[in-house]
Amino acid sequence: MSASIIAIDAMGGDFGPHCIVPASIACLAEYPSLHLVLVGQPSLIEPLIARYPHVDRARLRVEPAAEIIAMDERPAQALRGKPDSSMRVALGLVRDGRAQACVSAGNTGALMALSRYVLKTLPGIDRPAMVSAIPTEAGSCQLLDLGANVDCSAEHLYQFAVMGAVAAEVLGVARPRVALLNVGTEEIKGNQQVKLAANLLQQAQGLNYIGFVEGDGLYRGEADVVVCDGFVGNILLKSSEGLAGMIGQRIEAQFRSGLGARLIGLLARPLLRRLRQELAPAQHNGASFLGLQGIVIKSHGAAGPEGFKSAIRRALAEIEENLPQRLHGRLGEHLL
Amino acid sequence: MSASIIAIDAMGGDFGPHCIVPASIACLAEYPSLHLVLVGQPSLIEPLIARYPHVDRARLRVEPAAEIIAMDERPAQALRGKPDSSMRVALGLVRDGRAQACVSAGNTGALMALSRYVLKTLPGIDRPAMVSAIPTEAGSCQLLDLGANVDCSAEHLYQFAVMGAVAAEVLGVARPRVALLNVGTEEIKGNQQVKLAANLLQQAQGLNYIGFVEGDGLYRGEADVVVCDGFVGNILLKSSEGLAGMIGQRIEAQFRSGLGARLIGLLARPLLRRLRQELAPAQHNGASFLGLQGIVIKSHGAAGPEGFKSAIRRALAEIEENLPQRLHGRLGEHLL
The missing domain is CATH 3.40.718.10 (Isopropylmalate Dehydrogenase)
Known part of the structure; x- marks a missing residue:
């Protein structure tokens, strides 16, 4: 398996980095070719990583993002008012080819609005x-x-x-x-x-x-x-x-x-x-946003570390299957 | 407990009188003050009753109705095209005060349309x-x-x-x-x-x-x-x-x-x-139509005799509680 790079919105979900950092580090141990980029506030994320002295930092990078989208924030507000949110920066990494998928446990409406804005939908969707x-x-x-x-x-x-x-x-x-x-x-x-x-x-x-x-x-x-x-x-x-x-x-x-x-x-x-x-x-956590020019996985906001790991696994599977590209290739046959 | 009279649409549901007649007779044995009127085609209903020679016919009457509303029939068609359906005749018994409740396992949309037409809704509903x-x-x-x-x-x-x-x-x-x-x-x-x-x-x-x-x-x-x-x-x-x-x-x-x-x-x-x-x-079968000037209980179309008995029991409970009258009395306080 070639290296896969996944951008993680480290600030999303009901438990934020306290759940997401341990889950991410556990996945790194499980998948030797996996690279993760934790996006969010380094001052909150780094101390949590420091609890795991043996983590392979060559495969775990922190990308700074100053803003956090609240779970009850209006999608329009998240889109217009927060250019430096962890969710948006994570999606930007996918758009720029610096990551192959984004996983977030954050506000569903905001993730949808930002995904559409940053990654765009496939033609016809x-x-x-x-x-x-x-x-x-x-x-x-x-x-x-x-x-x-x-x-x-x-x-x-x-x-x-x-x-x-x-x-x-x-x-x-x-x-x-x-x-x-x-x-x-x-x-x-x-x-x-x-x-x-x-x-x-x-x-x-x-x-x-x-x-x-x-x-x-x-x-x-x-x-x-x-x-x-x-x-x-x-x-x-x-x-x-x-x-x-x-x-x-x-x-x-x-x-x-x-x-x-x-x-x-x-x-x-x-x-x-x-x-x-x-x-x-x-076991079933991790829903895929279908129809985007990129892979975006939404974890349940209330998911614990086990649930968040399932979401990362789903992202990995879609990277391996090249899902957006294959979807694009097949859509033309069916769309009105 | 004073006598309760319930009109049963004997032709409704996936199994029709083959399920409804045995369930009705079992309820008569369970509730000594219960009277039932089985509405439908006597030629189909009577032979099924005849299998129970000990049934108290003073508490079990058959009311003829020639037509049957199919499970997939349009409500408008049931309303306009079938003046003598078992469902409609059963509801008419409630309207005329000859029964205190109607139970049907038939077409939900038709039962709703006919209930509104025959019994009318409570003021404000x-x-x-x-x-x-x-x-x-x-x-x-x-x-x-x-x-x-x-x-x-x-x-x-x-x-x-x-x-x-x-x-x-x-x-x-x-x-x-x-x-x-x-x-x-x-x-x-x-x-x-x-x-x-x-x-x-x-x-x-x-x-x-x-x-x-x-x-x-x-x-x-x-x-x-x-x-x-x-x-x-x-x-x-x-x-x-x-x-x-x-x-x-x-x-x-x-x-x-x-x-x-x-x-x-x-x-x-x-x-x-x-x-x-x-x-x-x-155990939970029997949904009540709230907001009518009369008691109508809808049984699941696929319910067997046990389920249909639950629906009859729910009708009995609402008769005892005088639900429509009490609902009417309380609605005025709340409605806009």
């Missing part, structure tokens, strides 16, 4: 979409958009479908089944945008569009790519995290409900731990 | 909303709308919030915490309708509006009433069902992954069965 793999009964499916675009037109949903299909192909799924998320599978169901998007997709050449899929069908693995607007996708993703957490808690409670139950719980613990790891959000 | 209790870490929360209104304005969301709050109070929650479902808790987050609805709710008197809740916060029990449009609510509900099913399958798979695991699985089976029952969709 109006808005990038956030996509991530979610586990299903059949394996996994690519779900998009996950929250970058809360108000979407039918044309946007159509472009998301095309991008999701191409990304799934690049990731190894032959003739991925593409579906629109809807409240029913009958043709008359759905809101206005979904019905119009279905019309567009029915006419699309070369896409394996299979129609509507419902929320339960998604988890049954009825499609390889599931398309929705960012409002719906974000709520689906977060409510699924919440429900999985609640079920986990209730399982624990069952195994504490008496002496016999405690004993069985003790025996079952390794099995349940394995299950929890399979479903853990940290 | 534009559109009824579908609400159901969903389990949370803290107990349960009322989630609405669940799919009756896929395109909603801010005013609709506001009305849903008021109705959900009043219903939660009636069901015993003191000063229920009301939240809007959103993609973030910061004020700038969300789509246009949600932001506008938040403005309306912030100005509302007498409502315990607590702001935005995210998908994971909902399952953590951060609110007692969670409001969203029917597109989002339906997808949240069905994806949660799908995810719970998938986790159940994976637990089973873990307990089949070797001889030791099988043995532990055998021991753990009663605990897991109890958990599955707590979370089973059938």
Whole structure:
């Protein structure tokens, strides 16, 4: 594997450099050809690096950036008012070819606005979409958009479908089944945008569009790519995290409900731990912004070091697969 | 308990009278003061009743209705083209005071359109909303709308919030915490309708509006009433069902992954069965149409007899609580 250079927005997320620096250093140990550029305030970052005296500083550089974009800051304000934010400087490194990908746990709206401004979208794409793999009964499916675009037109949903299909192909799924998320599978169901998007997709050449899929069908693995607007996708993703957490808690409670139950719980613990790891959000952390002229990975703002490492791994995989270039090459076949 | 009379649309749902007749007869045995009117085609219904020779026919009547509304039929067609459908005749019994509630597993859109036409909404309510209790870490929360209104304005969301709050109070929650479902808790987050609805709710008197809740916060029990449009609510509900099913399958798979695991699985089976029952969709089946001048309960179309019985039980509870009358009395305090 040739060297990969990833620019890390070290100031983003709920925990900032306190989470991101240890996660970054752990990834350097795991991937010997990985180089990282931590972007942010050196006075905050350097003391955290200094805690790891054995870190290979030839592969870990700090790029100064004075400003921080707050998690609740308006994207327009982040775009106009903060030319020296850690997020923007990190994206600039990708634009200038000094890094091959950017990873940030910061403000999603700001990351989207800055990515579009700094990196630009691929020809034919109006808005990038956030996509991530979610586990299903059949394996996994690519779900998009996950929250970058809360108000979407039918044309946007159509472009998301095309991008999701191409990304799934690049990731190894032959003739991925593409579906629109809807409240029913009958043709008359759905809101206005979904019905119009279905019309567009029915006419699309070369896409394996299979129609509507419902929320339960998604988890049954009825499609390889599931398309929705960012409002719906974000709520689906977060409510699924919440429900999985609640079920986990209730399982624990069952195994504490008496002496016999405690004993069985003790025996079952390794099995349940394995299950929890399979479903853990940290395992699936790291959503990709599809449709940009560069690789941008969004980590969950609340992700801990394990989650942030997953996001870095996803960036590495997309670098290896050359995803934006391959996406660009394939988009022309499908776009209206 | 005085006698309660419920009109049952015997022809609705994926399984029609084959599921609904046995479920109805089981409920009659469970509730000695319950009377049921099965509405539909007698030639299909009577032979199914005849399988239960001991049923108390003084409490079980069949009301003929010649037409059936298909699950994929357009609501407008159901409204205009089928004056003698089982759904419409059942709702007519409620309007005429011959039944105190209607339960249907049929086409949701048609049930909504016919309910509004036959029963009318309460003064000040534009559109009824579908609400159901969903389990949370803290107990349960009322989630609405669940799919009756896929395109909603801010005013609709506001009305849903008021109705959900009043219903939660009636069901015993003191000063229920009301939240809007959103993609973030910061004020700038969300789509246009949600932001506008938040403005309306912030100005509302007498409502315990607590702001935005995210998908994971909902399952953590951060609110007692969670409001969203029917597109989002339906997808949240069905994806949660799908995810719970998938986790159940994976637990089973873990307990089949070797001889030791099988043995532990055998021991753990009663605990897991109890958990599955707590979370089973059938336990929570039966969504209420809030905002009508009468009680209408929608059962899941795919519900089996156990699920349909839950829907009948929900109707019984709302009859006892006099929900529409109490809702009417409280709405005036809150509506704009």
